[in-house]
Amino acid sequence: MIGLIVRRLLQAVPLLFAISLVAFVLVRLSGDPMSMYGANAALSAQDRARIIAAHGWDKPKIVQYFYWLRDVVRGDWGTSLYTYRPVTVMIWERLPNTLILMGTVYVIVVLVSVPLGVYSATHRYSAWDYVINGGAFFSFALPTFWLGLVSIMIVSVKFQQWGLPHLPAGGMYNLQRGESVGQVLLHLILPAAVLSIVSLAGYVRYLRASMLEVLRQDYVRTARAKGVPEARVLWTHVFRNALLSLVTLMSLDAARIFSGALVTEQVFAWPGMGRLFVENAARADYPVLMGLIMAVSVLVIVFNLIADIVYGYLDPKIRFG
């Protein structure tokens, strides 16, 4: 097991280098950091030249990449070009908030998709199967941000107008009530629900399809033929195998859920990493943007690794040496 983890981490290193190179060139091309000084008359041409030279912005982009890489390898992620705050501090502030949102979404997705997927596979072509499938299809076509807007419109705006109990429209705390676990949970309900609804569809359909696939296997027929009770066939033979594909999907999906979280955070003003990225994207604050892209990539790789380990525990056919 430890061998697998070490091997996977070693494989991740070149991948992270490749990602960082592509991302750096993109992000660095995306705007001129000098533009923040605008037409500031107090800044002479010599001053500008000095700033440019001090940052190494006159060098080719690829050379700048290696400057950045050298600092990162030494543990220095740089400071924001706007706030002068260390990038690591800025990301550490936002990271837990994104993980709270995503973690909640993963828990909801598993808790809801497993019963729905199992039910629709074992009751194929029943009325509920059609409802579940139709619902999944519908949620595939839902834009995350629009579902967010509509849910704010109904659950916070309309409920308030009608004098009903309503949920907050955005943010993480009520500024007057201060930071508390209860406040965070209250503010978490809408964004987590929206992101879960949008993510659920894939899981339900995938789980249903893979259970149907397993149900057709010879060993299921054998189990039935030798008189194993149907409930046991389903739980020990079918479900365990279908769970494997769920784990695979969860790891493949990590990157997509991060993208969904980016939009959701924007709609609900949830102070996570996605929102930090959007705030800084338009102003070429490349140390911050690079830090975020790398942090998210590392998280995706870690999720994949966790999925592989869980997979090993679930699948009796795989034994990691």
Add this chain to the structure above:
Amino acid sequence: MAKAAGALAQGRERRPGHQRSGPSLWARYARHRGAVLALGVVTIVVAIALLTPVLVPQAAAIQPHPQNMLHTPDAAHPLGTDEVGRDILARLMYASRISLTVGVLAMLVSIGLGVSVGALAGYFVGWVDTVLMRFTDALLSIPVLFLLIALAVVLGPSVRTLIVAIGALSWMELARIIRANILSLREREFVEAARAIGAVDLLIIARHILPNTFGPIVVAGTLNVGNAMLTEAAVSYLGLGVQPPTPSWGNMLFNAQSYLWNAPWVALYPGLMIVVTVLAINFVGDGLRDALDPRRVEG
């Protein structure tokens, strides 16, 4: 040689377009009533998009009329007006042209890239495969929206940027499907036969292998149109996509959040158009999947 020619003919016979036995493609598609209905919806949306310039003057969608700001729906403005007094129905109609264009063209870009990468990786195996697939995996492990936003800023937000960027970042799954298909196809007799009579690799890929992956390409392509439209909407909603005053279903929602309290219709209709259109396109894709792959067990 005769055997090789026979096997070659067999390979060619499997190509779509050549009549095969059994019910026609349309007959198999039409079994799916939902898919037929969805095709109807898509046809209507496309027809409206095409006819819009004839039906509604463009000025109605672009020219602000501050005195008509946030009008509730009435006879003159069936869906109300937006925050600068433009007719929402007219904007929705013009936006359908932008959203569909981005969806279809981004799909073509993604198919071009996905098919090329998948075919090269699957056919040449070895280091070509390793390099291309590692690259594909790398792109799959970065949340695409982050790169898309960076790309949109680099190239300057515009319709053309969106098409290129969305296309360039949505080919990875198709590449994997094509590669898997080709890995099995390249061992088949008709490919061996083509190789035996001395056909060049690229010719074998283009003439003998790719036509056999027609089904997955069409299905993935259809689903990609819907996904590209969703992505366009998300990026435009963030303000980094289609730029005002040109309307797209996404950027019509850019300012909507500020008016949820007193003008909810501003946020409602563009989203509904996205949902209905993407839902219909996905249903068509699902119907095509069942129609093109007779081996697929109904599921």
